[in-house]
Amino acid sequence: xxxxxxxxxxxxxxxxxxxxxxxxxxxxxxxxxxxxxxxxxxxxxxxxxxxxxxxxxxxxxxxxxxxxxxxxxxxxxxxxxxxxxxxxxxxxxxxxxxxxxxxxxxxxxxxxxxxxxxxxxxxxxxxxxxxxxxxxxxxxxxxxxxxxxxxxxxxxxxxxxxxxxxxxxxxxxxxxxxxxxxxxxxxxxxxxxxxxxxxxxxxxxxxxxxxxxxxxxxxxxxxxxxxxxxxxxxxxxxxxxxxxxxxxxxxxxxxxxxxxxxxxxxxxxxxxxxxxxxxxxxxxxxxxxxxxxxxxxxxxxxxxxxxxxxxxxxxxxxxxxxxxxxxxxxxxxxxxxxxxxxxxxxxxxxxxxxxxxxxxxxxxxxxxxxxxxxxxxxxxxxxxxxxxxxxxxxxxxxxxxxxxxxxxxxxxxxxxxxxxxxxxxxxxxxxxxxxxxxxxxxxx
Numbered sequence: 001x002x003x004x005x006x007x008x009x010x011x012x013x014x015x016x017x018x019x020x021x022x023x024x025x026x027x028x029x030x031x032x033x034x035x036x037x038x039x040x041x042x043x044x045x046x047x048x049x050x051x052x053x054x055x056x057x058x059x060x061x062x063x064x065x066x067x068x069x070x071x072x073x074x075x076x077x078x079x080x081x082x083x084x085x086x087x088x089x090x091x092x093x094x095x096x097x098x099x100x101x102x103x104x105x106x107x108x109x110x111x112x113x114x115x116x117x118x119x120x121x122x123x124x125x126x127x128x129x130x131x132x133x134x135x136x137x138x139x140x141x142x143x144x145x146x147x148x149x150x151x152x153x154x155x156x157x158x159x160x161x162x163x164x165x166x167x168x169x170x171x172x173x174x175x176x177x178x179x180x181x182x183x184x185x186x187x188x189x190x191x192x193x194x195x196x197x198x199x200x201x202x203x204x205x206x207x208x209x210x211x212x213x214x215x216x217x218x219x220x221x222x223x224x225x226x227x228x229x230x231x232x233x234x235x236x237x238x239x240x241x242x243x244x245x246x247x248x249x250x251x252x253x254x255x256x257x258x259x260x261x262x263x264x265x266x267x268x269x270x271x272x273x274x275x276x277x278x279x280x281x282x283x284x285x286x287x288x289x290x291x292x293x294x295x296x297x298x299x300x301x302x303x304x305x306x307x308x309x310x311x312x313x314x315x316x317x318x319x320x321x322x323x324x325x326x327x328x329x330x331x332x333x334x335x336x337x338x339x340x341x342x343x344x345x346x347x348x349x350x351x352x353x354x355x356x357x358x359x360x361x362x363x364x365x366x367x368x369x370x371x372x373x374x375x376x377x378x379x380x381x382x383x384x385x386x387x388x389x390x391x392x393x394x395x396x397x398x399x400x401x402x403x404x405x406x407x408x409x410x411x412x413x414x415x416x417x418x419x420x421x422x423x424x425x426x427x428x429x430x431x432x433x434x435x436x437x438x439x440x441x442x443x444x
Contacts, residue, residue, distance in 0.1 A: 034058055036115045038125035043103050044218045045129050045161075050089065052097040053113030053123065062116045063096040068109030074098050105129050105161065105189050130218040131161025131190040136226040138212055144262075145201045146311065147234035155212030155226060156194040163191035164216040171208050175199075206232035206262055235312035236261030238268075240305050247295055248323045255290040255318060257305035265307040273301045295322045 036053050043049040053063055065073045072080035077091035089097035100107060108129040115121040136157040145151060155166055163182045168175040179196040195212070199205075211227040236259045243254040259265045270277060270290045277283040277290075278298075284291045292299055299322050306315035 034061065034115060034117055035121055036063065036113045036123040038111075038113050038123040040126045040128070042128040042130065045103060045105060045131055047103055048099055048101045049103050049107070049127055050097065050099050051111055051113075051125055051127070052089075052095065053125075054095045055115055056094070058093045058115070060093055063091075064114040064116070065096060065098055066112045066114070068111065070112070100127075103127075103129055105131060105187070129161070130216075131159050132218045133157045133160035133164040133193070133214050133216050133224065135224050136166070136212050136214045138210075138226045138228050141228050144231040144233045147201055147203050147232055149201045151197075151199055151201055151230075153197045153210060153212075153228070154194055155197075155214075156192070157214050157224070158185065158192040159190045160193060160214075160216055160218075161190045162217075164193050164214050166193055166195040167213045167215065168195065168197045169211045169213060170205075201230070201232050203232055203234040203237075203262075205230050206234070231262075233262050233311050236265040236307040236309055236314045238305055238307050238314050238316040240303075240316055240318040242318065246323060247320065248325050249295055249297070250325065251295050252291065252293045253295060253320070255292075255303060255305075257288045257290070257307070257316075259288070259305075259307035259314075261307065261309045261311070261314075263309045263311070265309045269306045271304045271306070274304075292320075297322055 034055055034057050036055055038051070038053050041049050041051060051065060053065065055061075055063065062076050064075045067073055067081070073083075073086055074080060074088060074091070074096065076096065077088060079086070079088065085101045087099050087101070089099050091097075096113065108127055111125045111127055113123045113125065134157050136155050139154045139156070140152050155168070157164055157166065166180065168178050175197060179198070181194045181196075183192045183194075184190075185192055193214075197210070208230045209227055210230060211225050214224040216223075239258045241256045241258060243256075244251065247253045257268045257270070259268060268288050270285050272278060272283075277285070282293050284293075288305075290303065290305075300320055303318045303320055304315055305318075306313060308314075
């Protein structure tokens with residue numbers, strides 16, 4: 001069959017229409033799998049922000065970045081906005097990446113990536129700009145401070161976004177009880193933060209390091225710190241230390257006066273019983289040390305050490321009691337073992353030793369204080385034995401008198417004086433018992 005030329009033209013036109021419709025449908029189905037992907041970005045003020053837009057399936061469709069003001073920054077690889085801070089990083093059918101350097105707070109906002117399909121598809125990326133807090137400063141600090149005065153230290157920092165956090169430390173130990181204040185800056189984007197530390201100055205705070213620490217996410221875990229060293233002035237603290245806890249006659253005792261204050265206390269002053277030291281030859285002061293040699297009972301008393309500085313003065317006392325060596329070394333176990341013969345010998349030895357010691361003390365007053373311990377122990381033992389024997393003798397004599405207490409009749413009472421012989425005397429004696437009570441003699 002032979003077709004007419006007009007009919008053949010109509011057939012080709014219909015085929016072209018069908019092919020064109022099929023192509024359009026295929027392109028629409030392909031564009032449904034295309035979608036731009038972006039991510040939010042956070043950057044510190046003054047840093048560089050990288051904005052990336054990716055498309056997994058793209059049939060040569062153009063990509064575009066625009067800023068929060070809907071100004072086009074880049075269309076494919078072509079720069080649209082004249083801003084030297086904005087540069088192209090990468091441009092392809094599957095990705096469009098740009099960078100914004102020296103970011104400021106005004107650059108913060110929502111950026112849009114557009115894929116020019118039918119219809120146009122978009123994706124949003126929010127750029128967050130962090131305001132860096134300024135270095136903190138501590139105000140209200142004075143030096144020196146008197147003990148007991150109130151101190152109010154204020155730490156302040158500005159320009160943070162979001163608001164920074166302030167923490168106080170004293171010698172690396174955090175102080176919790178502080179006041180915190182946050183104020184919005186004039187640009188209505190950043191904040192000024194302040195914190196106040198309030199406390200009473202104490203001597204334990206002298207030399208302490210007080211620090212104010214500012215924490216913020218823009219500082220990358222490296223906080224900003226301001227520090228001050230406290231200087232506290234206070235009156236002296238005085239304490240006396242003795243070299244001997246049981247001072248005895250003849251010994252030497254050393255008393256050390258420890259004083260701590262700020263400013264450093266002047267040389268200390270030693271007194272005894274409210275007056276000057278009575279024996280400068282034996283009581284020697286060397287700086288803060290008082291040394292008393294050849295102790296005796298006259299050294300008993302109250303010794304005072306006083307220290308002062310420009311802030312004030314303070315003192316402390318030490319009561320000295322000199323103990324007798326005789327009482328300290330008196331033996332108690334040797335008494336029962338001594339015999340009577342030993343007692344006689346030791347009594348004579350006691351008299352001889354006492355006479356010798358007395359004569360020696362007359363010639364040399366310090367000789368008695370220099371005697372050794374064993375001689376005193378022997379003297380104490382001898383005296384104890386003498387006392388023991390004396391007590392025993394008194395007890396024995398008492399017992400004897402108690403056992404022999406009684407009466408006896410005189411010859412006159414017995415009737416023997418007038419009797420001619422013995423038998424008569426016996427008879428008279430028996431008969432005279434009645435009147436015997438009148439002629440008793442008592443033995444005492």
